[in-house]
Amino acid sequence: MGIHTAVYNYFTSRSTEVQYAPPPSPKGKGTTAQSGMDLYQQLDDYLGNAAHEVLLGTPHDDSTLVHYLIPCFNRYAAGARSVHRLLNYVNRHYVKRAVDEDRGWLRLNDVLDAVAKTITEGDNREKISQRLKERRTEELRKWGYVDGGSAELLAQAESYAEAASPPDRVVPLLSLAYRRFRIDCIEPLLAIPKVKKKGGKNKRPPPSNGDKSPGPKGRLARSVKELLESKGGDEDERRRLANELAMCLRTCGVRADHPLRKRLDKFLVSEQ
Template structure:
């Protein structure tokens, strides 16, 4: 059969070429490095694509150039700090400024995505699912692109500086309650590992294998506070939760004395009992109860939404996650 008979495949987005920097050194300063990185991030995270589950790629020379630029910038920063007369506790970890810019980038991106959300609750889930899939694919690709930052800055911050998703301070209370005077160092270390395991079990079946364990930890990292140092992909998912999901989960506050648009009736009146007040909760209620949605499609959307909430770190005991979990358990 001819290609015309088979139908044309969607045009693929070309690789983003390595931008010309002339004689300029991308790693000479934070501003020059960021100017070099931004086109790659924009292409990976924001470019339109026919496949929302796969991020567009960049040219291999650009890919290696980003790695080299990050390496050179952080290395030169480390050397400058080491040569400084400042005390070690007064000097930030090398790479902190770059990591903060990346965090801001994902935060700004998520706020842009939220601004594009439809005003009609019935269209909200149709927007969220492909929107998140595309964003998450970009986050995973950016995570690979910026792997040097993960290996140098994130690993050091999480382990050496104890600023990861779960710190000693987080589990100190647990250990203090169960510790005995006679406990050896090995026994205390075991209790620390047990607490970490207990936390990870909240996010998945960690006994299912290495992939399941890594997936659970990624969710736990995304659930952490903004003061915690986590891998780039978890950083991006955490920002999606904070800047996109949480505003949709929030219950709007109305000023006294003013009638709110689409106000939910008071249960003490003659009207029906009040329903969910957050936009996303209302959209989920409509999805699960609507007679206009085929059951297979309803199940698919509920599953995709549940995966998204888990992936961005919405905790398992959140009412919306419990509601979706209950629906999935009976379907």
């Protein structure tokens, strides 16, 4: 409860400062725009450090990587949900205002070019606003939203899109946590490492298992390959791990067209 009280006191004291502060500058760099930014950044750093600790603890054996990552992510996600609830003042007093100020996951400039191509000379403000809304819905469809879907489906798709956004975008704390897990843990495991040879040129390292076939190069991709192609074992456990990893990648903002997500989705469909 100490951290909850600290955050509450932070925002109530800042609200008093803002009440008696001079108006913000035209560039939006006044007290109102800055209130909460430092706390938000500290939370971002904290979540990033927690995700990086998971990365540092990964086993050297790729065959056990998925088995390690799933429970680590589940514990991280449980902690992230607690932070999201406990520090809801940050969402209410800073994140909401930042989104209203066009600093959220989808900004006007992100969609302006596409919308501008469809605007005609006779369009009024209402029509332009509708086109911007349609462009946002188009983005959310990439994350599973369907036209006429429920409010829960909309919120879920938006949370995935928030987690997939660049680190300079202000998003709710839960999405912030998932974005940090993607950036500081998942993406390094998906990366294809390169080693330097004597000529100064980079080359990909040989397979760790001595197999001459190229196969996937990223650590997580190699682990998934071994999981899905291994003979024998518990089929229900294999499917559970594949399903939870697919959910982890989606939740953290790994896009649907990523090769690893496509492979997991294909496997899960074929096993139905």
